Amino acid sequence: MKQDIRFCTAPDGVTLAYASSGSGPPLVRVANWLTHLDLDWKSPLWSHWFREFSDHHTLLRYDQRGAGLSDRSVDELSMDAWVCDLEAIVDDACLDRFPLLGFCQGGAIALAYAVKHPGRVSHLVLFDSYSRGDLVDGTPLEKIKETKALTSMIEAGWGREDTDVFHRVFSGLLIPNGSVKDHQWLAELQRQAASPAMAARLWEAYNLIDVEEMARKVTAPTLVFHVKGDKVVPFEDGRRLASLIPGARFVPLQGENHILLEDEPAWERFLDDVLNFIDSGKENATGDFNRAFPELTSRELEVLDQISKGFNNSEIAKELFISPKTVRNHIHNIFSKLRVDSRGKAIVLAREAGLGKT
DSSP, X not given: OOEEEEEEEOTTSOEEEEEEESOSSEEEEEOOSSOOHHHHHTOTTTHHHHHHHTTSSEEEEEOOTTSTTSOSOOSOOSHHHHHHHHHHHHHHTTOOSEEEEEETHHHHHHHHHHHHOTTTEEEEEEESOOSBOTTSTTOOHHHHHHHHHHHHHHHHHTTOTTOHHHHHHHHHHXXXXXXXXXXXXXXXXXXXXXXXXXXXXXXXXXXXXXXHHHHTTOOSOEEEEEETTOSSSOHHHHHHXXXXXXXXXXXXXXXXXXXXXXXXXXXXXXXXXXXXXXXXXXXXXXXXXXXXXXXXXXXXXXXXXXXXXXXXXXXXXXXXXXXXXXHHHXXXXXXXXXXXXXXXXXXXXXXXXXXXXX
């Protein structure tokens, strides 16, 4: 699978880079603090996100102003500017109505866009997001000191190869359970995504976000996820955000990583819940078989369909654009839910329900 990178211009003249991948109905991922369209595409932290969401959707993502392939030197960093950037990108991509996926700071921007354009947002998905930054008036003094101390660290150590202490602190916050390869990639992202001065400006600007009152005006169906051990955005912040949005569903996830890695059990839960949520009411490749196997997710139905056609795990992985390990995890869940202990028994049930036809 490949991505197509294009450029558009924000109302204030800033050039913005955005990428599309996959096919099918649109899904827009709102930019967060650290992005680089080209580097992220190949990364061990994000590639599984893009691969899975591009499988049945046209995934649109972009670099925020000041970072990645977008203009690096910009004056305004504000909620109004970020929402205008998102408006410019979806208009340039000719999107009419679409779900929004907001990660961390991107969640607040997605929320603000959804309130401003309620008719264009079909679903709102927020992951490890928050409603108030740590530099907003009323924040405890100790928390403000911690945030400003990290700002100073970013200004001094961002992207430098000789500042291993900074890299360890930063990796320990974002992906404490990541591998050496994950941490090395994160350090490379620092060097390529933004300058130290811009990274610090973005960090402070994102900590001035306050969408608490706006959150009460959201009308789009909303799903809020938060990792229980998140060290960047505390779990309580996610719980509060969900409580402010009318009718929002809150899904706590086990783990400590701010960015979900592919081998985490929470990744499969997150992926299935998001796809089922944004595809609700839409006919998919498994059609009416959801009624035959209501306990299975849409992805598990697809895997069961492939099993009933006689495909092995490697063939299923290639057909569905997922890893063999992910296929094994799905098969384990299918066997457990259908209460079968062999591939043959699963195939019998699937074919009796009509699955497995070419």
